[in-house]
Amino acid sequence: MKVAVTGAAGFLGTNLLRLLTDRGHEVTAIDRIQGASQSGVTWVSGDVLDPASMRQTLDGAEVVYHLVALITLAHKNDLAWRINTEGVRVVADAALAVGARRMVHTSSIHAFNQYSCGGRINERSPRSIDPDLPVYDRSKWQGEIELRKIIDKGLDAVVCNPTGVYGPVDHSDSRINKTLWDAARGRVPVMIKGGFDLVDVRDVAAGLIAAGERGRTGENYLLGGHFTDMFQATRTAAEVNGKMKPAFAIPTKVISACMPVMEPVAKAFGSDRISKAAMGALLSAPIVEHAKATEELGYRPRPAEQTIRDLVDFYNGKPIDVDTQKIA
Incomplete structure (x- = not known):
């Protein structure tokens, strides 16, 4: 089958391409940059803001996987809003x-308002409509609204909302992976207490394909993993690599209390790591339910410890099992 993937050179795209070609599909990989050459993949340049470009690059595709998004921690970013x-x-x-x-x-878990969800998020939870939310959160929800306009015109489409994506294979140094790799090298002496739902990128890739095969038109599917305590996760990464573990975790209440002072200071030094947008999911720590994806798609994410071990092995240049989850 011929399929097309936008944003194919990114973290998730790299893993999705591998799974699609393993299944024998002919893939048109669409991105501004060309990824690694591999059998069954044809790389083309495309602009998601150019209708003619998209019609040309998608021509002949039976299934389209749309991965392109501009991730930012800013409150306002016009380009991110347009792309998303x-x-x-x-x-x-x-x-x-x-x-x-x-x-x-x-889409993303950020399309759901993590601050007003009552501690749990499922497909019926409040959406990111609050103007005080970061532009990424608001734009991911608005992107779903734009998609539904085309569904109303006759497009058969489904929406997947991954949580915090991590794991191998990653050539992009994503934020979560970089933190765990720093910990694996003994470079994280202190961690912030708290956690959020993390999901292996290989499981997300498998979930996207399952949604394409089994998902119901117009439905959302949360592709979550497991609620992961970041202090324990960084300690696990250090332990499997034989390095010094983080000694203690700073309570989230302390971080929340200091945020009004810490955020502008960090901004002055050109860092966005200490901000409401960066710390929001960690501080709110909602439980994400993925029962719908399990029941309807056969989605079953692997244990967090397995992902962390595979990630450390990947960064160390060791062979890993690149196979994704086996969808039931």
Whole structure:
């Protein structure tokens, strides 16, 4: 089957391409940069804000996986808003125009308001409509609204909402992976207490394919993993690599109390690591339910410890099991 993947050179895209080609699919990989050459993959350049470009690159695809997004911790970013909203509509409109059988849109857990969810998030939880939320959160929800406009015109599409994605294979040095790798090398003496739902990138890739095969038109599927305490996760990374573990964790209450002072100081030094946007999920720590994906897609994420061990092995250059989860 011929499929197309936007944002194919990214962290998730790299893992999705591997799984698609392993299944024998012919893949058109769409990105501004070309990723690694591999059998069954044709790289093309495309602009998700250009309707003509998208119709050309998606032509002939039976299934379209839309991964492109601009991630930012800023409160306002016009380009991020356009790519995460208008870009979704342009790709969806092009998929409908070329006769694609289905589109799988990769949204985010950030499309749900983690601050007003009552400590738990499922597909019925409040959405990110609050204007005080970071632009990424608001734009991911608006992107889903734009997609539904095209679904109403006849496009068969489903929406997946991954949580915090981590694990191998990663050539992008994503924030979570970098933190765990720093810990694995004994470079994280102190950690912040708290945690959030983390999911192996290989499981997300498998979940996207399952959604394309089994998902119901217009439905959302949360692709979560396991609630992961970051203090314990960094200690596990250090332990499996034989390095010194973080000694203690700073309580989240202390971080919350100091945020009004710490955030502007960090900003002055050009860092966004200490901000409401960066710390929000860690401080709110909602439990994410993925029962719907389990029941309807056969989705079963692997244990967090396995992902951490595989990630450390990957960064150490050791061979890892690149196979994704086995969807039931």
